Amino acid sequence: MKKIKTMIALSVCSILLVGCHPKVQPVQDTDSSLTCAQLKSEIEKTEQIKKQIQDKRGFSGRNVGLGLLFWPGVIVNEATGHDAEADANARIAQLRKLYDGKQCSKSSCTLAEAQQDSKKKKG
Numbered sequence: 001m002k003k004i005k006t007m008i009a010l011s012v013c014s015i016l017l018v019g020c021h022p023k024v025q026p027v028q029d030t031d032s033s034l035t036c037a038q039l040k041s042e043i044e045k046t047e048q049i050k051k052q053i054q055d056k057r058g059f060s061g062r063n064v065g066l067g068l069l070f071w072p073g074v075i076v077n078e079a080t081g082h083d084a085e086a087d088a089n090a091r092i093a094q095l096r097k098l099y100d101g102k103q104c105s106k107s108s109c110t111l112a113e114a115q116q117d118s119k120k121k122k123g
Contacts, residue, residue, distance in 0.1 A: 021056060021081050022049045036104035043095045050088040057081040103111035 022047060022117065057078060099105065 021053050021084035024049055024084065024087040024091050027094050031094065031098055034098070036099065036102055038101070039095055039099045039104060043092060043099065046088055046095065048089045050092070051083060053081055053084045057085070068119060110115050 031042075
């Protein structure tokens with residue numbers, strides 16, 4: 001009986017620990033003040049996070065392990081992964097909308113913005 005309780009406790013803990021996906025906030029207060037270079041960097045960062053989320057979903061080692069230990073963990077992982085991926089997609093769409101609105105693709109990154117970004121990094 002004690003072994004069963006221990007196995008259940010370990011299974012629940014493993015779900016709680018590995019069932020988490022990176023959190024992405026679709027809209028942030030500072031988004032509108034970002035420069036073109038910063039927007040591009042945020043888009044790339046969010047796309048990397050989205051890839052991490054996708055790698056943990058579907059037929060992954062994580063889901064196989066969860067399935068062997070505690071099969072409902074696979075369902076939890078997929079549900080939280082779906083929500084996290086939707087948030088990442090919304091964030092990317094928001095950033096691209098701002099990027100296009102500032103006409104960053106046409107002007108690329110202006111010299112003034114590049115200088116401003118380098119000053120922020122130094123200071």
